[in-house]
Amino acid sequence: MDNNSLKEKISKLVEESQDRLIEICSRLINIPSVTGDELKVQLEVQKLMMEMNMETDFWIPDDREIRESSYFSENGESFQNRPVVVGILKGQNTGKGKSLLINGHVDVVTPEPLDKWKTNPFQAIIKEGKLYGRGASDMKGGLGMAMFCAELLTKKIGRNDGDITIVSVPAEENGGNGTAASLLRGYTKADGAIFPEPTSNQIQPAHRGAAFWRIYIDGKASHGGTKYKGISAVEKGIKIAQVLIELEKVRNETICSKEHFYKDYPLSAPVTLGIFNGGQFTSGQPEHCLLEGCIEYVPGEKSKDVIQSFEAAVKNACVGDEWLENHPPKIDWFGLLYEPSETPEDDAFIQMAKQSFEKVLKRTPVVNGFEAGTDMRLLRNNFGVPGFMFGAGDLAMAHAPNEFVDIAALIEGAKAMTMMMADWCGVFNI
Numbered sequence: 001m002d003n004n005s006l007k008e009k010i011s012k013l014v015e016e017s018q019d020r021l022i023e024i025c026s027r028l029i030n031i032p033s034v035t036g037d038e039l040k041v042q043l044e045v046q047k048l049m050m051e052m053n054m055e056t057d058f059w060i061p062d063d064r065e066i067r068e069s070s071y072f073s074e075n076g077e078s079f080q081n082r083p084v085v086v087g088i089l090k091g092q093n094t095g096k097g098k099s100l101l102i103n104g105h106v107d108v109v110t111p112e113p114l115d116k117w118k119t120n121p122f123q124a125i126i127k128e129g130k131l132y133g134r135g136a137s138d139m140k141g142g143l144g145m146a147m148f149c150a151e152l153l154t155k156k157i158g159r160n161d162g163d164i165t166i167v168s169v170p171a172e173e174n175g176g177n178g179t180a181a182s183l184l185r186g187y188t189k190a191d192g193a194i195f196p197e198p199t200s201n202q203i204q205p206a207h208r209g210a211a212f213w214r215i216y217i218d219g220k221a222s223h224g225g226t227k228y229k230g231i232s233a234v235e236k237g238i239k240i241a242q243v244l245i246e247l248e249k250v251r252n253e254t255i256c257s258k259e260h261f262y263k264d265y266p267l268s269a270p271v272t273l274g275i276f277n278g279g280q281f282t283s284g285q286p287e288h289c290l291l292e293g294c295i296e297y298v299p300g301e302k303s304k305d306v307i308q309s310f311e312a313a314v315k316n317a318c319v320g321d322e323w324l325e326n327h328p329p330k331i332d333w334f335g336l337l338y339e340p341s342e343t344p345e346d347d348a349f350i351q352m353a354k355q356s357f358e359k360v361l362k363r364t365p366v367v368n369g370f371e372a373g374t375d376m377r378l379l380r381n382n383f384g385v386p387g388f389m390f391g392a393g394d395l396a397m398a399h400a401p402n403e404f405v406d407i408a409a410l411i412e413g414a415k416a417m418t419m420m421m422a423d424w425c426g427v428f429n430i
């Protein structure tokens with residue numbers, strides 16, 4: 001079969017098999033799997049992989065071993081009852097195709113606040129062309145789609161030449177230690193990797209880095225009636241907050257908006273002030289103020305440099321302020337810190353993805369950067385595996401009440417991903 005008939009065949013088969021696509025995604029959505037509670041859904045993933053004739057590898061990472069590895073990011077979590085599952089469709093490996101790794105996470109964020117949901121978040125429901133449920137977009141819809149594509153290709157089209165490996169991980173939403181565990185197990189080699197995060201079917205070969213910060217500011221409490229005897233930690237906090245707003249502006253004008261994959265966004269890399277807390281009493285000068293947030297950065301930047309420039313900006317804000325000079329704010333970096341990562345657009349893997357997409361969907365794909373972080377950095381930055389994010393969900397829907405994935409987008413995404421698999425891995429007997 002020539003390439004022209006193959007794309008027609010893929011298109012037709014995906015449409016004919018859409019019930020199976022919905023079934024796979026629904027089976028994943030129907031099992032609650034908030035980060036920390038991934039056992040049941042991973043058992044279901046293993047079951048699905050067996051239905052797909054995959055060789056499977058199912059294990060629970062060793063807490064001590066993973067903590068000792070350089071890929072681990074410390075967040076106090078344990079892997080007890082939190083397996084990683086890998087499914088492999090071994091290729092013929094004649095050299096005509098390349099290997100592909102799909103990495104998807106099964107953990108989801110809490111569905112709270114529950115009263116904002118119109119449906120049960122852990123029951124897949126179809127309404128007006130949309131599939132609802134926690135994880136529909138981020139990223140059970142994406143992982144389900146990738147599994148569907150691998151099954152469709154190998155059961156209905158032909159035998160793959162390059163290996164197809166699907167790595168289903170827990171623990172992504174709080175830092176990516178599930179993927180770290182898969183690296184320790186040896187799943188580090190592939191000619192290309194796809195992360196089916198919600199990209200609205202855009203091809204996104206880059207993601208940002210991010211770090212969580214906390215700033216503690218001290219003041220001096222006093223009665224409001226004699227406020228001149230005290231120092232307001234909140235007023236000092238406002239001063240620091242303004243410096244952070246300025247830092248975001250300067251960073252975006254001078255560095256972030258120049259980055260290839262992020263140049264077209266209204267804001268290429270945010271500095272988010274998520275929490276501003278201070279004061280004890282309505283008519284009193286506040287003794288303490290706490291600012292907490294996240295700074296994001298683009299590929300090419302390093303966490304340590306970004307941290308340094310952030311700390312320098314806060315320090316500068318204190319110059320000329322006698323109180324702040326003598327009581328400098330304390331900055332803590334906590335919880336989350338990871339590097340950005342990218343695969344150049346001219347890499348053969350990205351070129352293939354663009355061509356496969358265009359061939360089967362008959363339009364040019366949008367190629368840009370993912371507006372958050374993903375586990376791609378672990379494979380890309382440590383092992384050089386080229387990768388990109390691609391999934392049907394919408395990032396705006398991720399972590400939100402009434403999360404859904406558009407079924408038409410899911411079908412389009414499945415056509416494109418099956419074509420990518422066929423083009424990259426090569427298929428026989430078609």
Ligand SMILES: [Zn+2]
Binds near residue numbers: 138139172197198
């Ligand atoms: Zn995700």
